[in-house]
Amino acid sequence: MKVLMFGWEFPPHISGGLGTACYGLTKGLSKIDDLDIIFVVPKAYGDEDESKMKLVGANNTHIKQIQEHIRKFKSKHTYLEVESELIPYNDPDEYYTFRNSKLFGKNKLFKVNSEGKLEFTGKYGANLIEEIYKYAYVASTISMDNEHDIIHAHDWLCYPAGIAAKEVSGKPLVVHVHATDFDRSGGSVNPKVFEIEKMGMDAADKIIAVSNLTRNIIIEKYGQDPSKVETVYNAVEPVSYEQKQANKKGVKEKVVTFLGRITMQKGPEYFVEAANAVLKRTNNVRFVMAGSGDMLEKMVARAAQLGISDRFHFTGFLKGDDVFKMFEISDVYVMPSVSEPFGISPLEAMQSNVPVIISKQSGVSEILTHAIKVDYWDIDALADAIYGIIKYDSLSRVFKEKGKEEVDNLKWTNAARHVHQVYSTVIN
Template sequence: MKVLMFGWEFPPHISGGLGTACYGLTQGLSKVKDLEIVFVVPKAHGDEDQSKMQLVGANGVNIKQVQSHIEKFKSQHTYLEVDSHLVPYNDPDEYYTFSSQDLYGKNKFFKVDKEGKLEFSGKYGANLIEEIYKYAYVASAISSDYEHDVIHAHDWLCYPAGIAAKEVSGKPLVIHVHATDFDRSGGNVNPKVFEIEKMGMDAADRIITVSNLTRNIVIEKYGQDPSKVITVYNAVEPVSVEEKLAIKKGVKDKIVTFLGRITMQKGPEYFVEAAYQVLKRTPNVRFVMAGSGDMLEKMVERAAQLGIADKFHFTGFLKGDDVFKMFLLSDVYVMPSVSEPFGISPLEAMQSNVPVIISKQSGVSEILTHAVKVDYWDIDAMADAIYGIISYNSLSEVFKKEGKEEVDNLKWANAAIHVHEVYTAAINSLV
């Protein structure tokens, strides 16, 4: 079986959980017998791990036309003209707003170099919508150039590319819903983003969701047939903690960590308020908020207002080994998300022998047993859980031991088996 897979990012060039999940899944699928993957991203950098699949950058694809008029393509895909206040699968460094405008005028051309290649940044910048549009356009060429049995598109940024590829090859389309705009916007859904998401779901032969929480949203909010929506939980790649145990804290205080985008979806304000409650009971603890986002400045101000700034640390965005180091320095990890389709970070923390507290409003809470689960808004319960774990070593040790054993059994290879079954079902649906 040959899979043509469209993603937006791939390690080491990632800005959130999407790239991490794509990497893990491709690693797991590489263990499936007789399965080959061509993984496409807008921009390939050349240093990606291609040991398990072939990576293709849309920026390196010759579209065979030095300057291509896209009016016909545009007329078939007008849903790609996105306006209003748009937050994509957030780049952690910035919060982007797009003003209402017609991005593609009557005589708009894609500019290409002398080799007939389009330029892509591969990021979430101000030209995001143009890049989505170009990505879908190049996907048509890629679909013709690479033999495949099934198409797999990750998240809404790639749905148009998946649709375009399907229109050319006629092969079944599987879309992977890592999040919906209902999660990102807190219910204040951007109608244009919703339209792209729904169009991707309507065009898909099968839909993979990362949790039953997300599955229910897809069925209820987007009107999808339950029979074609399948939950496949995320997992984690095995790591060797022992290799990095030389890291030392440098302080005697316990460390409680929040790690993620500092946006409304992630509930950072509840973490700050819970920290205030804990510090009223014990001074021997420090709180770390690792990440960046549109609410960062507000969180810094709130910590100062509460008089806990001396016990509260903001690290900025962390990635790669820095994330792992942060977990190794932590005594508790908290994920107070308001709406979390899944949430890989608690699994990564548990791998590092860190007890975790997660919101009941997260997909990962559906599969974890050895984690404290609280409602994101219940600051008192969150504070009690934090205080209990940092105060009672026996409780902490139980969560460390049992949690590590539990998460070690959540392997991408197992998730890949389920994804392969979805591929087979999608292919058979067209027979």
């Protein structure tokens, strides 16, 4: 079975849980004997680990390749126009107008670079929608040039690419919902994002949700048939403990950590308020907010307003080994998310022998037993949980031991086998 998989980021070039989940699942799938994976990203940097799959960068696809397939592409998917004043197709400086009213609804101008390729940043910047459009365009050619039995598109950024590939190849499409805009926006959904999300789900032959929480949103908010939506829980990558043992805490106080995007979805304000409540009961604790986001300045200002800045530390965005270095010096990890489709970071913390407190409004709470669960808005309950773990060593020790044992059984190979079953069902 050959899988054409579309993602948006791939280690070491990641900015959050999506890239981590894609990498873990792909590694798990690579251990299944009858599976071959072609993993596509908008921009390949050349330093990615390709030992488990073939990695294809849309930024490395030549325009000449696209021209060879233009007639079929037009008939199957969209049409391409060249402005009348421009010179022949294969000139690297010309601009192409890519238009598909079904997918995008308006014209876009795509510039070809000096090597005859479309350029991608692969980031989440101001031109994100344009990059999604270009990605879908190039996906059609990649679909033609690579033999495959099934298409797998991760999250809304890749749904148009998955649809484009399906329309060209006729192969079944599986979309993987790692989050919806209802999670990210707190209910104030971006109409354009919602349109792309629903379009991808409508076009899919099967939908994978990362939790039952997300599955219910897909069914209720996007009008999808329950029989079409399958829950496959995420997992966590094993960690080398020999490497981590060198990391030592440089302070005597207990360390309580928030690690994630500092946005409304992640509930950082509840962490700050709970920290203030804990500091009224004990001074033997420091709080760390690791991450970046649009609420960072507001959180810094709130900590100052509460008079707890001397006990509060803001590290900025952490990734890779720095994440585990942070966990190594932490005594408690807190994830007070308002709406969390899954949440891999608590698993990483538990793997590092750190007790975790998570919101009941998270997908990961569906599968964890040895984690303290509170409503994200219940600041008193959150403060009590933090205080209990840092105050009573025996309680902390139980959560460390049982949590580590529990998370070690959450393997990507298990998730991969479940996804493989989904593939087989769709193909058959």
